[in-house]
Amino acid sequence: MGDQGEIDSGIQQYYSSVFDEDARLTTRSAQSALEFVRVQELVGTRIAAGSRVLDIGGATGIHAKPLAAAGHHVTLVDPVEEQVVKARRHGTFQAEVGDARHLRFAADTFDVALLFGPLYHLRKADDRLQALKEAARVVVPGGWIFAAAIPRFIHHAAVSLGKTPPTPYPQAWINTLESGTPTPGGRFPAGHFHTAEELEGELQTAGLTDIELHAIEGSAGFALERLPNDEALLQAALTLVRRTGHLPGIRDLTNHLMAIARTPTNAPH
Template sequence: MSQDQSSESPAVPEGGHGQKGSTRAQARTAVVWQVLKEALDRQAKAGPSPVLDVLDTGGGTGNFAVPIAALGHRVTVVDPSPNALFGLQRRAAEAGVAERVRGVQGDAHGLFEVVERGGYDAVLCHGVLEYVDDPAEGMRNAVAALRPAAGTLSVLAAGVGGAVLSRALAGHFTAARRALTSPEGSWGGSDPVPRRFTPGQLRDLVRAEGLEIAAVHGVRIFSDLVPGGLAEQEAGALEALLELELAAAESPAFQAVASRLHLLAVRG
C-alpha cells in the first residue's frame, strides 16, 4: 500500500506530519507505505513469528527500512553506496532502531554474495529495476531472496507514462515522444533514469517468477506535476493533494500516467 496514514505508523517515509515540505513528500510515498505496512502486518499475524526478516535492496539511507524496523522487524539493507549506508546507520540510531537494521554493500546482480538466498519474509525492490542491466535478473534475485514457503515482494519502479506527461507539460515535446516510443521508456542521453516501465511490463516480470500479484498502484500521479507554490497557496491544499493521490492510486487510468508504479506480490 483506508484513505489516510495509519495512526500506528512509527514514521512516515520522506518526512513527517505538520510541515508543508514533509506533507508534500508524504504525498509522494503515502500509497507505498500504506500498502506495505498493511501487508507486513498481515504477514506478521499469520506467520510463526510476529518479527519478520525484511530485505531492502537498494534501500539507501533507510527511507523505508527505518520505519519498518520501528514496527519491530529486522531489516537488512543492500546498497552499493557506502555513503548511503553510513546515512542509514545514522538514521537508524536517531530512530532508536540501530539494533534491528543492518547495512551491507552490494547490488542486485551480486545479491547472494552478501545476503542469504531464501532467507527473508519480505523483500523490497524499490528504485532498482530502472538501473540494473537486466531487470529480469534483478527481479529473479529479489524473488529468490524470499523464503520458499511464503513471502511478500514490494516493487517500486519508474513509470513511462509519468515521464511522457511531465516532459510534454514542460514543453519538451521531442523528449516526451522519445520516452513514449523508446523500448526503455527513456528520452535520451540526458535522461537520468535509464529505464521505465508500464504496469503490464512490471506484472510480466513478477508473474515470470511465479508470484501472485496482490495489488498495483500509481504513485506520484499528481504531486510531481503540481507546482509547489500552487499546492501551498491555501490551507489544507497539501493534505487534499495527499487524499487525491490515495484516491487515484488504484485506478488503471491514472496508473498509466503515474511517475512511479508500485506492485505488491505474494508467495504462498
Template structure:
C-alpha cells in the same frame, strides 16, 4: 554494478532529502501508506534493496521491523548503517547477500529503475523470490513510461531543447538515456509501461497481487501539495483520494511511480 553516470548521480547525495517536500513528500507518504497495508507485521525481517540512505529503512526499524539495506552506492550504505536498528551492505540486486527463504519481505525500491535489459529486471525479481520465505511479500517500485513527459511539462523542462529527445526515446522503448554531466534531469533509467508490470515478476515465479499508483495524477498539482501536506487535514485528504483510485488501471500511467506487490508461492 551501476553505470558511471548513475553512480555519479547518486553520489551527489540527492536521495538524502528528495522525499522531504512537495512531490517527493507525496511519494514517501503514499509509499509508506501502501507498506503499512501489505507488509507482514513487525518484527518481520525486511531486506530493503536499493534502500539508499534508509528513508524507508529508518521508519521501518522504528516500527519494530528487522531491516537490512542493500545498495550499490557506498555513501548510501554508510548513512543507512548509522540508523538505529538498521544494518546495511553494498550489493547487487541480482545477487543478494542473503540465504534462501531467510526474510519475510523484500523491497525493490530502486534497482528496477536502472536495469535496461528485461532479463536483468526478471533476475532481480527472481532473486527477491529466492530470499523471501514462501508466502512472503515482494514490493517493486517502477517509474512510469510517461513520467518524464508529465514532469517536463509541469517543471518547464521542454524549454531546454536537450530534454525533448530524452522524452521521445523513453516513450518509444522506456529508455531514458541521460549522459548530461550537469545532472539537470533524472539519470539514465528504464521507465516501465503499466502493462509490463505483471509479466516480469510472473516470469520470475512470483504471484502478482496488486499494481498500485503511488502519487497518482494528484502530483501534477504540485503548487498545492506543499500547502496540503503541511496540515493533518490536507494530508488525510490527499491520502484518502489517492487510495480511492490507486488500483484504477486507466490511471496507472499518470503516476510517476507504481508499486507492484507480489508474493512468493507457498
C-alpha cells in the same frame, strides 16, 4: 546514458555527490511526504508483525527506519557506499553495500523484500528479471515482494510539458513512450521507464503471484513536486490516490508505481 556499466557508474556519482536522495524523500517538496506516507501504508498494512525485511536499494534508510521502529527486522542493501554510511547512522537496522542482481543472502532468509530503485536503474529486461528473481530467491515461499517503477508517461510529461511541442516530434520522446527508453542528456541515471502492464508482466515472468499494481503518489504527485509541504494538500492527495491509484490507466499518472506480489508457495525455492 548508454550501457549498464555507464548507468552503474552514473548511479555512484549521482547519489554520492550530485543529488540528495535523503532530502527528496523528506523535505524537498510536498511530494516527499506523499511518497513516504503511501509507501509506508502500502507495505505496513500487509506484512506480518516482526517480519524480516530486506530493503534492496534502500538508499539512506528513509523507509527502513520506520519499519524497524515498528518492530520489523530490517537489512538494507544499496550500491552506493555513501548512502549506506548514512543509513548505518540510524542504528536500528543492518546496512551494507550490495547489488540487487547479486544478493549474498541464502534462500528463504527474509519474509519481505523491497525494491524501491533497482528496476528503473536497469536498462535491460534480463537485468530487471535477475533482480526480481534474486529478491524472490531470498524471500520465503508466500512472502512479500514490493517493487517500484517510474512510469514512462510521467517521464515524458517531465521532459515535454511546459514547452511548445517541437516539429518534428523528437524521436527520443517517441522512444520513451513506445519502449520506455530514457531520453538522453539528463542527470538522472535512468535505465528504463515502465507501463503498469509491462511491470506486471515482468513480475509474472519472475514467477511471482497475486500481483497488484498501485500508484504511489497518484495524479497529484507531479504537481506536488512544485509545492512545499502542506498538510491539507497531503490529505487531499492521499484521498485521491487511495480511491483511484489502482485503476488501469489512471495508475500510470504517478511519479512512481508500486507492484505488490507474493513468492510462489508450491514451487521449488
